[in-house]
Amino acid sequence: MKEHNREQFQADTGARRPEVVRDWGRFLEIAEPWERLRRQTHGFTLFQSHLWLRNSWEHCAGDKHQLFVACLWEGADLVAAAPLCITRGAGGSLAPRVLRFIAAEYADFARILLLPEDDAARLWALVEAHSDEWEVADFRYVPGDGLGTRSAKVPAGWRHEQQVMECARWIHFGTRPWRKCVKRTMRHSIERHRRRIEERGPIRFSRATEVREVEEYLEELADLHTRHWAQRGETSLFQFPGYRAWAVETALQFQKSGQLYLCRLLMDERPIAVGWGFLEDEQMLLYSTAYSHEVALHSPGGLLVAAILDDLQERGVATTFSFGRGDEEYKRRWSEEHSPLYRHLLTRRNARGSVHSMLFGKVLPLLWRHPTSGRALRELRRRASLIIGRAR
Structure with a gap:
């Protein structure tokens, strides 16, 4: 997105000051306002806690991970935040830059932080204003209200796909x-x-x-x-x-x-x-x-x-026992209380974006749903990681 669009966004935020946190030291500085906002967020979990995100990033992020934590401030108070990062897989410059939630693979639930009764449309407008930095947005394991807005429109030139990815079960006693x-x-x-x-x-x-x-x-x-x-x-x-x-x-x-x-x-x-x-x-x-x-x-x-x-x-x-994400048979035997977890995928409306949509939106889910291919993919990835780790 062009620079003048970023300037226009900044002019439209009014009293709310936008910030994209990219520096690790800066992320450590905002721990207290982060936790204050998390405690006010509807449906908050420990997976959005500063402690969880900090530990996960320190141990799991590699050279191909870049912080992209979108924030809106009112004075010294954080009023909206999305704990995101940009990753790039194997393939060098040919691999797409993917916007994800931090450590999504280790978290059971992903969501943004937002004040009650607020709307995150302006937070997502901030993310969109920097969309020249990523080519695919892949948000996984998101509860129904996890993105915090119903009013934000899909940006022009982008396609949005929503898929049910997992299920969460619990026992409320x-x-x-x-x-x-x-x-x-x-x-x-x-x-x-x-x-x-x-x-x-x-x-x-x-x-x-x-x-x-x-x-x-x-x-x-x-x-x-x-x-x-x-x-x-x-x-x-x-x-x-x-x-x-x-x-x-x-x-x-x-x-x-x-x-x-x-x-x-x-x-x-x-x-x-x-x-x-x-x-x-x-x-x-x-x-x-x-x-x-x-x-x-x-x-x-x-x-x-x-x-x-x-x-x-x-x-x-x-008063509640949560099985986390996953709909294994033993969880279904315990409880009928459940809710879906969604995957939100954004890809560009151009030739390359169509390839990304086919790969991320069709091919990968098809492989995940098939037990044999899903296990084979997971095992291939894990063994390759072990070999690379030992070689180092």
Whole structure:
């Protein structure tokens, strides 16, 4: 977009001062106003927290990632923000520059930050004013209201595609016993599996509360996770040193803020299931789990979820349990409460943009939907990353 359009945008913002944060030091400076705005944003989650974004960027961003955090200010108050970045894949100058949410691949939900009853049209106008810096906008895992506006028009010369990408499920139990909030068949299944597994040995639930326990539980999670994926002939994310370092650092940081929920289920003092999650705003989100295949027939993952629900209710620390994104069968057995997560794709209305629309909007979703090709793509990407990492 030409420079005079940027100047026109700046003249139209009135009292609101626009800023695109590209410098890492500047992003660190705005932590306090960022968190104030996040706490006022409808549907906010920890994935938009300054802490999550900071840790993810420090551990996961590479040379092909550039900060592009769009902000609107009123005096010293941040009133709208979009935690975005520009990435470029393999292919050098031929690869498109893609505008995304920061660390979208590690987040369950993505959204902008916005004051209640406000509209983000001017924030997206700021992003559009810099559209000469990117060729594709690919916003994934966005709730229905996650982009914060219904009034912003698709910019001239661009096409917009919206796809349902994932599903999010949860159990809201409030003050009621959680067993009255799940399907009867699930309750009976859990009790049956509990009796059968206790025939093999006593089971015990525990939470990590100290630093050494956090490191120990994460090591157990990584081990079970790696074994699980290896049995499927695939590579676990925990085999990547960078991901493992990010997981440990993120867990320790959220432990300091009192939001970490790291737990395990032991049988004869051996871990048979480990869960990593977070607490915020009366909600517990289960981010990652792994279980032992030794007792897989007795649903150790389901027993872990039941133990978590018991603990949350006994201590009164949450009224909602979130499974995060993903619509796996075991989540459907637990809950019928769900909502879609969308993907918003913007490509240019020209020959090159048509290629991008076909690749990003048609080919990739087709491959993702097909189980065999989706797994093959994921595994090819992960093994290539491992080889490159070892070569360095």
